[in-house]
Amino acid sequence: MTAAAGRVLAAAVTSAVDVPAVPRCMMDGYAVRAADSGPRRLVGAAYPGRPFSGVVHDGECVRVTTGAALPTGAEAVLMAELADAAGDTITARSAVPAGKHVGRVGEDVAAGREVLPAGRVLRPQDVGLLASIGVSRVDVVRRPRVAVLATGDELLPPGSTPDGSRIVDSNSPMLAALVARDGGDCEPTRYLPDDFDTTHAALRDATADVILVTGGTSVGTEDHAPRALADVGELAVHGIGVKPAGPTGVGFVGGRAVFLLPGNPVSCLCAYDLFAGRAVRRLGGRPVALPYRSAVLPLAAAVASAVGRVDYVRVRVEGGGAVPLGGGASNLSGAVVADGFALVPAAREEMAAGEAVEVWFYDGP
Ligand SMILES: Nc1nc2c(c(=O)[nH]1)N[C@H]1C(S)=C(S)[C@@H](COP(=O)(O)OP(=O)(O)OC[C@H]3O[C@@H](n4cnc5c(N)ncnc54)[C@H](O)[C@@H]3O)O[C@H]1N2
Numbered sequence: 001m002t003a004a005a006g007r008v009l010a011a012a013v014t015s016a017v018d019v020p021a022v023p024r025c026m027m028d029g030y031a032v033r034a035a036d037s038g039p040r041r042l043v044g045a046a047y048p049g050r051p052f053s054g055v056v057h058d059g060e061c062v063r064v065t066t067g068a069a070l071p072t073g074a075e076a077v078l079m080a081e082l083a084d085a086a087g088d089t090i091t092a093r094s095a096v097p098a099g100k101h102v103g104r105v106g107e108d109v110a111a112g113r114e115v116l117p118a119g120r121v122l123r124p125q126d127v128g129l130l131a132s133i134g135v136s137r138v139d140v141v142r143r144p145r146v147a148v149l150a151t152g153d154e155l156l157p158p159g160s161t162p163d164g165s166r167i168v169d170s171n172s173p174m175l176a177a178l179v180a181r182d183g184g185d186c187e188p189t190r191y192l193p194d195d196f197d198t199t200h201a202a203l204r205d206a207t208a209d210v211i212l213v214t215g216g217t218s219v220g221t222e223d224h225a226p227r228a229l230a231d232v233g234e235l236a237v238h239g240i241g242v243k244p245a246g247p248t249g250v251g252f253v254g255g256r257a258v259f260l261l262p263g264n265p266v267s268c269l270c271a272y273d274l275f276a277g278r279a280v281r282r283l284g285g286r287p288v289a290l291p292y293r294s295a296v297l298p299l300a301a302a303v304a305s306a307v308g309r310v311d312y313v314r315v316r317v318e319g320g321g322a323v324p325l326g327g328g329a330s331n332l333s334g335a336v337v338a339d340g341f342a343l344v345p346a347a348r349e350e351m352a353a354g355e356a357v358e359v360w361f362y363d364g365p
Protein backbone atom coordinates (compact mmCIF):
# COMPACT_ATOMS: atom_id res chain seq x y z
CA MET A 1 0.00 0.00 0.00
CA THR A 2 2.90 2.36 0.59
CA ALA A 3 3.38 2.38 -3.18
CA ALA A 4 -0.08 3.99 -3.48
CA ALA A 5 1.07 7.18 -1.71
CA GLY A 6 1.37 10.02 -4.20
CA ARG A 7 -0.75 8.18 -6.76
CA VAL A 8 -4.20 9.30 -7.93
CA LEU A 9 -7.12 7.18 -6.70
CA ALA A 10 -9.14 5.91 -9.69
CA ALA A 11 -12.37 5.16 -7.80
CA ALA A 12 -13.86 6.31 -4.50
CA VAL A 13 -13.26 4.01 -1.53
CA THR A 14 -16.13 3.24 0.84
CA SER A 15 -15.51 1.50 4.14
CA ALA A 16 -17.14 -1.90 4.63
CA VAL A 17 -16.36 -1.85 8.33
CA ASP A 18 -16.67 0.25 11.47
CA VAL A 19 -13.43 1.49 13.03
CA PRO A 20 -13.28 0.77 15.85
CA ALA A 21 -15.42 -2.35 15.56
CA VAL A 22 -16.04 -2.47 19.31
CA PRO A 23 -16.22 0.25 22.00
CA ARG A 24 -12.64 0.86 23.14
CA CYS A 25 -10.92 2.18 26.22
CA MET A 26 -9.17 5.48 25.60
CA MET A 27 -7.13 5.61 28.83
CA ASP A 28 -5.13 3.28 31.03
CA GLY A 29 -7.18 2.57 34.19
CA TYR A 30 -10.25 0.61 35.15
CA ALA A 31 -13.41 -0.23 33.22
CA VAL A 32 -16.40 0.40 35.49
CA ARG A 33 -20.18 0.68 35.56
CA ALA A 34 -21.04 4.37 35.75
CA ALA A 35 -24.01 4.18 38.11
CA ASP A 36 -21.88 2.40 40.62
CA SER A 37 -20.18 4.29 43.51
CA GLY A 38 -17.84 3.25 46.28
CA PRO A 39 -14.99 0.77 46.18
CA ARG A 40 -14.86 -1.74 43.36
CA ARG A 41 -13.43 -5.24 43.26
CA LEU A 42 -10.86 -5.93 40.54
CA VAL A 43 -12.11 -9.00 38.64
CA GLY A 44 -9.77 -9.16 35.64
CA ALA A 45 -7.85 -7.32 32.97
CA ALA A 46 -8.26 -6.38 29.30
CA TYR A 47 -5.57 -5.36 26.84
CA PRO A 48 -5.64 -4.39 23.16
CA GLY A 49 -6.30 -7.61 21.25
CA ARG A 50 -6.96 -9.54 24.49
CA PRO A 51 -10.49 -8.72 25.69
CA PHE A 52 -11.93 -9.58 29.11
CA SER A 53 -14.17 -12.59 28.63
CA GLY A 54 -16.53 -12.00 31.57
CA VAL A 55 -19.09 -9.35 32.44
CA VAL A 56 -18.50 -6.35 34.71
CA HIS A 57 -21.21 -6.03 37.38
CA ASP A 58 -21.97 -3.30 39.91
CA GLY A 59 -19.15 -3.15 42.45
CA GLU A 60 -16.62 -4.63 40.05
CA CYS A 61 -13.95 -3.29 37.75
CA VAL A 62 -11.46 -4.57 35.17
CA ARG A 63 -7.95 -3.23 34.69
CA VAL A 64 -7.63 -1.88 31.13
CA THR A 65 -4.98 -0.31 28.95
CA THR A 66 -5.53 2.17 26.15
CA GLY A 67 -7.00 0.50 23.08
CA ALA A 68 -8.52 -2.48 24.91
CA ALA A 69 -12.11 -3.40 24.06
CA LEU A 70 -14.45 -2.08 26.77
CA PRO A 71 -15.51 -5.18 28.73
CA THR A 72 -19.19 -6.18 28.53
CA GLY A 73 -21.18 -4.51 31.28
CA ALA A 74 -18.70 -1.66 31.73
CA GLU A 75 -19.79 1.86 30.74
CA ALA A 76 -16.77 4.07 31.38
CA VAL A 77 -13.07 4.12 32.13
CA LEU A 78 -11.71 5.43 35.41
CA MET A 79 -8.22 6.85 34.74
CA ALA A 80 -5.48 5.15 36.75
CA GLU A 81 -4.39 8.54 38.14
CA LEU A 82 -7.88 9.11 39.62
CA ALA A 83 -8.04 5.75 41.41
CA ASP A 84 -6.61 4.45 44.70
CA ALA A 85 -5.67 0.79 44.65
CA ALA A 86 -5.45 -1.30 47.82
CA GLY A 87 -4.93 -4.91 46.85
CA ASP A 88 -7.93 -5.89 44.73
CA THR A 89 -10.01 -2.95 45.89
CA ILE A 90 -10.10 0.09 43.61
CA THR A 91 -11.65 3.34 44.81
CA ALA A 92 -12.46 6.22 42.47
CA ARG A 93 -11.56 9.69 43.70
CA SER A 94 -14.39 11.22 41.72
CA ALA A 95 -17.53 10.11 39.88
CA VAL A 96 -17.14 8.58 36.42
CA PRO A 97 -20.04 9.37 34.05
CA ALA A 98 -21.16 6.82 31.44
CA GLY A 99 -19.13 7.05 28.24
CA LYS A 100 -16.14 8.69 29.91
CA HIS A 101 -12.93 7.77 28.04
CA VAL A 102 -14.77 5.29 25.81
CA GLY A 103 -14.37 5.42 22.02
CA ARG A 104 -17.65 4.53 20.32
CA VAL A 105 -18.08 2.02 17.51
CA GLY A 106 -17.40 3.65 14.13
CA GLU A 107 -16.24 6.95 15.66
CA ASP A 108 -13.16 6.95 13.40
CA VAL A 109 -14.80 5.45 10.30
CA ALA A 110 -18.43 4.35 10.08
CA ALA A 111 -19.27 1.42 7.81
CA GLY A 112 -20.72 2.69 4.52
CA ARG A 113 -18.88 6.01 4.62
CA GLU A 114 -16.90 7.17 1.57
CA VAL A 115 -13.47 7.72 3.05
CA LEU A 116 -11.63 8.91 -0.08
CA PRO A 117 -13.01 10.31 -3.35
CA ALA A 118 -11.91 9.38 -6.85
CA GLY A 119 -9.15 11.70 -8.02
CA ARG A 120 -7.57 12.02 -4.61
CA VAL A 121 -3.79 12.28 -4.68
CA LEU A 122 -3.11 9.83 -1.87
CA ARG A 123 -1.32 11.25 1.14
CA PRO A 124 0.59 9.12 3.67
CA GLN A 125 -2.27 9.31 6.16
CA ASP A 126 -4.72 8.18 3.45
CA VAL A 127 -2.71 5.02 2.92
CA GLY A 128 -2.75 4.40 6.67
CA LEU A 129 -6.52 4.89 6.81
CA LEU A 130 -7.04 2.49 3.92
CA ALA A 131 -5.03 -0.13 5.79
CA SER A 132 -7.14 0.48 8.92
CA ILE A 133 -10.35 -0.39 7.06
CA GLY A 134 -8.83 -3.56 5.67
CA VAL A 135 -8.13 -2.29 2.15
CA SER A 136 -4.82 -3.57 0.83
CA ARG A 137 -5.19 -2.77 -2.88
CA VAL A 138 -6.66 0.24 -4.62
CA ASP A 139 -7.02 1.16 -8.29
CA VAL A 140 -4.95 4.19 -9.21
CA VAL A 141 -4.74 6.21 -12.41
CA ARG A 142 -1.90 5.05 -14.66
CA ARG A 143 1.04 7.45 -14.75
CA PRO A 144 1.29 9.00 -18.21
CA ARG A 145 4.44 7.94 -20.05
CA VAL A 146 6.42 10.81 -21.47
CA ALA A 147 9.08 10.64 -24.18
CA VAL A 148 11.76 13.31 -24.31
CA LEU A 149 13.41 13.85 -27.67
CA ALA A 150 16.38 16.18 -27.21
CA THR A 151 17.50 17.61 -30.53
CA GLY A 152 20.80 19.30 -31.21
CA ASP A 153 24.20 18.27 -32.55
CA GLU A 154 25.78 20.28 -29.75
CA LEU A 155 24.30 18.23 -26.90
CA LEU A 156 26.28 16.04 -24.55
CA PRO A 157 24.35 13.81 -22.14
CA PRO A 158 24.12 14.79 -18.44
CA GLY A 159 27.21 13.54 -16.63
CA SER A 160 29.48 15.00 -19.33
CA THR A 161 31.70 18.03 -18.93
CA PRO A 162 30.93 20.97 -21.23
CA ASP A 163 33.47 20.90 -24.04
CA GLY A 164 33.95 24.04 -26.06
CA SER A 165 30.89 24.56 -28.24
CA ARG A 166 29.38 21.29 -27.05
CA ILE A 167 27.03 21.91 -24.14
CA VAL A 168 25.53 19.53 -21.62
CA ASP A 169 21.82 18.82 -22.02
CA SER A 170 20.13 20.58 -19.11
CA ASN A 171 16.59 20.42 -20.48
CA SER A 172 16.08 16.66 -20.21
CA PRO A 173 16.91 16.29 -16.51
CA MET A 174 14.82 19.38 -15.78
CA LEU A 175 11.91 17.97 -17.80
CA ALA A 176 12.20 14.55 -16.15
CA ALA A 177 11.94 16.22 -12.74
CA LEU A 178 8.97 18.35 -13.85
CA VAL A 179 7.19 15.32 -15.30
CA ALA A 180 7.81 13.30 -12.13
CA ARG A 181 6.39 16.18 -10.09
CA ASP A 182 3.29 16.12 -12.27
CA GLY A 183 2.77 12.38 -11.83
CA GLY A 184 4.25 11.17 -15.11
CA ASP A 185 7.14 8.86 -15.95
CA CYS A 186 9.82 9.95 -18.41
CA GLU A 187 11.38 7.38 -20.69
CA PRO A 188 15.16 7.67 -21.09
CA THR A 189 15.97 10.70 -23.22
CA ARG A 190 16.50 10.09 -26.93
CA TYR A 191 19.20 12.30 -28.43
CA LEU A 192 18.56 13.34 -31.99
CA PRO A 193 20.91 15.09 -34.39
CA ASP A 194 19.68 18.20 -36.17
CA ASP A 195 18.23 16.18 -39.03
CA PHE A 196 14.74 16.13 -40.53
CA ASP A 197 14.52 12.40 -41.25
CA THR A 198 15.69 11.34 -37.81
CA THR A 199 13.31 13.76 -36.09
CA HIS A 200 10.47 12.60 -38.34
CA ALA A 201 11.15 8.92 -37.59
CA ALA A 202 11.47 9.55 -33.86
CA LEU A 203 8.08 11.30 -33.77
CA ARG A 204 6.50 8.56 -35.87
CA ASP A 205 7.89 5.74 -33.70
CA ALA A 206 7.29 7.22 -30.25
CA THR A 207 4.86 5.17 -28.16
CA ALA A 208 4.55 7.40 -25.10
CA ASP A 209 1.34 9.23 -24.13
CA VAL A 210 3.03 12.63 -24.41
CA ILE A 211 6.05 13.52 -26.53
CA LEU A 212 8.27 16.43 -25.56
CA VAL A 213 10.72 17.68 -28.17
CA THR A 214 13.32 20.15 -26.98
CA GLY A 215 15.25 22.38 -29.34
CA GLY A 216 14.89 22.83 -33.06
CA THR A 217 11.51 24.52 -32.68
CA SER A 218 12.28 27.85 -34.26
CA VAL A 219 12.84 28.99 -37.84
CA GLY A 220 16.57 28.29 -38.24
CA THR A 221 17.87 26.07 -41.00
CA GLU A 222 18.50 23.34 -38.42
CA ASP A 223 15.07 23.63 -36.75
CA HIS A 224 13.33 20.54 -38.13
CA ALA A 225 10.78 19.69 -35.46
CA PRO A 226 7.83 21.83 -36.66
CA ARG A 227 8.04 20.57 -40.24
CA ALA A 228 8.62 16.99 -39.12
CA LEU A 229 5.57 17.13 -36.85
CA ALA A 230 3.40 18.75 -39.53
CA ASP A 231 4.40 15.97 -41.91
CA VAL A 232 4.02 12.97 -39.62
CA GLY A 233 0.99 14.21 -37.68
CA GLU A 234 -0.56 17.58 -36.98
CA LEU A 235 1.15 20.83 -36.02
CA ALA A 236 -1.82 22.60 -34.46
CA VAL A 237 0.03 25.59 -33.00
CA HIS A 238 3.45 27.01 -33.78
CA GLY A 239 4.49 30.30 -32.30
CA ILE A 240 2.79 31.74 -29.25
CA GLY A 241 2.50 35.16 -27.68
CA VAL A 242 4.59 34.30 -24.64
CA LYS A 243 8.09 35.52 -23.86
CA PRO A 244 10.22 33.52 -23.51
CA ALA A 245 8.91 30.41 -25.26
CA GLY A 246 7.75 32.18 -28.40
CA PRO A 247 8.61 29.28 -30.78
CA THR A 248 6.61 26.70 -28.77
CA GLY A 249 4.59 24.26 -30.86
CA VAL A 250 1.74 21.92 -30.00
CA GLY A 251 0.35 19.06 -32.05
CA PHE A 252 -0.46 15.38 -32.30
CA VAL A 253 0.90 12.18 -33.76
CA GLY A 254 -1.57 9.31 -33.80
CA GLY A 255 -3.51 10.67 -30.83
CA ARG A 256 -0.40 11.40 -28.77
CA ALA A 257 0.10 14.98 -27.65
CA VAL A 258 3.35 16.51 -28.86
CA PHE A 259 4.90 19.65 -27.41
CA LEU A 260 7.76 21.40 -29.16
CA LEU A 261 9.66 23.12 -26.37
CA PRO A 262 12.24 25.75 -27.26
CA GLY A 263 15.85 24.80 -26.68
CA ASN A 264 16.68 27.77 -24.49
CA PRO A 265 16.39 26.29 -21.00
CA VAL A 266 14.26 29.04 -19.43
CA SER A 267 11.91 28.92 -22.42
CA CYS A 268 11.77 25.16 -22.06
CA LEU A 269 10.83 25.50 -18.38
CA CYS A 270 8.21 28.13 -19.15
CA ALA A 271 6.66 26.19 -22.06
CA TYR A 272 6.53 23.00 -20.03
CA ASP A 273 4.90 24.70 -17.05
CA LEU A 274 2.34 26.70 -18.99
CA PHE A 275 1.41 24.05 -21.58
CA ALA A 276 2.93 20.55 -21.55
CA GLY A 277 2.58 20.15 -17.77
CA ARG A 278 -1.17 20.62 -18.06
CA ALA A 279 -1.41 17.64 -20.42
CA VAL A 280 0.72 15.44 -18.17
CA ARG A 281 -1.33 16.35 -15.12
CA ARG A 282 -4.65 15.92 -16.94
CA LEU A 283 -3.72 12.47 -18.30
CA GLY A 284 -2.65 11.38 -14.83
CA GLY A 285 -5.92 12.50 -13.25
CA ARG A 286 -4.43 15.48 -11.42
CA PRO A 287 -5.70 19.08 -11.31
CA VAL A 288 -4.48 20.85 -14.45
CA ALA A 289 -3.80 24.20 -12.76
CA LEU A 290 -0.19 25.24 -12.08
CA PRO A 291 1.06 23.15 -9.14
CA TYR A 292 2.50 26.24 -7.46
CA ARG A 293 1.20 28.27 -4.58
CA SER A 294 0.81 31.93 -5.42
CA ALA A 295 0.59 35.26 -3.62
CA VAL A 296 -0.29 38.74 -4.79
CA LEU A 297 2.65 41.07 -4.16
CA PRO A 298 3.57 44.60 -5.22
CA LEU A 299 6.09 44.83 -8.05
CA ALA A 300 9.33 46.39 -6.79
CA ALA A 301 10.17 47.80 -10.24
CA ALA A 302 8.40 48.40 -13.54
CA VAL A 303 8.30 45.60 -16.13
CA ALA A 304 8.18 46.32 -19.84
CA SER A 305 6.08 44.01 -22.01
CA ALA A 306 4.17 44.30 -25.27
CA VAL A 307 0.48 44.22 -26.05
CA GLY A 308 -0.48 40.76 -27.32
CA ARG A 309 2.32 39.03 -25.44
CA VAL A 310 2.36 37.40 -22.00
CA ASP A 311 5.68 37.88 -20.24
CA TYR A 312 6.99 35.19 -17.92
CA VAL A 313 9.03 37.28 -15.49
CA ARG A 314 11.32 35.62 -12.98
CA VAL A 315 11.15 37.42 -9.62
CA ARG A 316 12.78 37.39 -6.23
CA VAL A 317 10.77 38.27 -3.17
CA GLU A 318 12.50 40.95 -1.14
CA GLY A 319 10.99 43.09 1.62
CA GLY A 320 7.50 41.88 0.74
CA GLY A 321 7.81 42.97 -2.90
CA ALA A 322 8.44 41.10 -6.17
CA VAL A 323 11.76 42.18 -7.69
CA PRO A 324 11.85 41.41 -11.44
CA LEU A 325 15.09 39.74 -12.49
CA GLY A 326 16.86 40.21 -15.79
CA GLY A 327 18.67 37.39 -17.51
CA GLY A 328 17.78 35.91 -20.84
CA ALA A 329 16.07 32.71 -21.79
CA SER A 330 19.39 30.94 -22.30
CA ASN A 331 20.57 31.54 -18.71
CA LEU A 332 19.06 28.96 -16.41
CA SER A 333 20.78 30.52 -13.41
CA GLY A 334 18.17 33.30 -13.60
CA ALA A 335 15.43 30.78 -12.83
CA VAL A 336 17.58 29.24 -10.10
CA VAL A 337 18.02 32.46 -8.12
CA ALA A 338 14.34 33.37 -8.65
CA ASP A 339 11.76 32.55 -5.98
CA GLY A 340 9.05 32.35 -8.58
CA PHE A 341 7.57 34.00 -11.62
CA ALA A 342 4.87 36.48 -12.52
CA LEU A 343 2.86 36.67 -15.74
CA VAL A 344 2.29 40.05 -17.35
CA PRO A 345 -1.13 39.83 -19.06
CA ALA A 346 -1.25 40.08 -22.86
CA ALA A 347 -3.30 43.28 -22.69
CA ARG A 348 -0.57 45.17 -20.84
CA GLU A 349 2.27 47.12 -22.42
CA GLU A 350 4.03 47.39 -19.08
CA MET A 351 3.40 47.01 -15.39
CA ALA A 352 4.35 49.84 -13.07
CA ALA A 353 6.34 49.66 -9.86
CA GLY A 354 3.95 49.15 -6.94
CA GLU A 355 1.31 47.35 -9.03
CA ALA A 356 -0.06 44.15 -7.53
CA VAL A 357 1.09 41.06 -9.37
CA GLU A 358 0.47 37.35 -8.78
CA VAL A 359 3.71 35.52 -8.03
CA TRP A 360 3.87 31.73 -8.49
CA PHE A 361 6.45 30.15 -6.22
CA TYR A 362 8.73 27.49 -7.70
CA ASP A 363 8.93 25.82 -4.30
CA GLY A 364 5.56 24.23 -4.83
CA PRO A 365 2.23 24.07 -3.16
N1 LIG B 1 15.46 34.14 -36.55
C1 LIG B 1 14.96 33.72 -35.37
N2 LIG B 1 15.79 33.14 -34.51
C2 LIG B 1 15.30 32.74 -33.34
C3 LIG B 1 13.96 32.94 -33.01
C4 LIG B 1 13.13 33.54 -33.96
O1 LIG B 1 11.92 33.73 -33.74
N3 LIG B 1 13.66 33.91 -35.15
N4 LIG B 1 13.51 32.57 -31.79
C5 LIG B 1 14.50 32.57 -30.74
C6 LIG B 1 13.93 32.01 -29.57
S1 LIG B 1 12.78 32.95 -28.80
C7 LIG B 1 14.35 30.82 -29.04
S2 LIG B 1 13.78 30.29 -27.54
C8 LIG B 1 15.24 29.96 -29.73
C9 LIG B 1 14.53 28.62 -29.91
O2 LIG B 1 15.37 27.77 -30.37
P1 LIG B 1 15.04 26.29 -30.76
O3 LIG B 1 13.92 25.72 -30.03
O4 LIG B 1 15.02 26.19 -32.22
O5 LIG B 1 16.30 25.62 -30.10
P2 LIG B 1 17.77 25.52 -30.64
O6 LIG B 1 18.01 26.50 -31.71
O7 LIG B 1 17.99 24.12 -30.92
O8 LIG B 1 18.51 25.93 -29.34
C10 LIG B 1 18.42 27.20 -28.74
C11 LIG B 1 19.46 27.27 -27.65
O9 LIG B 1 19.17 26.31 -26.65
C12 LIG B 1 20.25 25.42 -26.46
N5 LIG B 1 19.72 24.08 -26.17
C13 LIG B 1 19.04 23.30 -27.03
N6 LIG B 1 18.72 22.14 -26.44
C14 LIG B 1 19.21 22.20 -25.20
C15 LIG B 1 19.21 21.30 -24.12
N7 LIG B 1 18.60 20.09 -24.19
N8 LIG B 1 19.80 21.66 -22.96
C16 LIG B 1 20.41 22.88 -22.89
N9 LIG B 1 20.42 23.79 -23.87
C17 LIG B 1 19.86 23.44 -25.03
C18 LIG B 1 20.99 25.45 -27.76
O10 LIG B 1 22.31 25.04 -27.64
C19 LIG B 1 20.84 26.91 -28.14
O11 LIG B 1 21.80 27.68 -27.46
O12 LIG B 1 15.55 30.42 -31.02
C20 LIG B 1 15.78 31.83 -31.14
N10 LIG B 1 16.15 32.14 -32.44
Ligand code: MOO
Binding pocket: 242, 243, 244, 245, 246, 247, 262, 264, 266, 267, 329, 330
Ligand atom coordinates in the same frame (compact mmCIF):
# COMPACT_ATOMS: atom_id res chain seq x y z
O1 MOO C 1 11.55 31.35 -26.32
MO1 MOO C 1 12.92 32.39 -26.66
O2 MOO C 1 13.51 32.13 -25.16
O3 MOO C 1 11.88 33.81 -26.18
O4 MOO C 1 14.56 33.20 -26.53
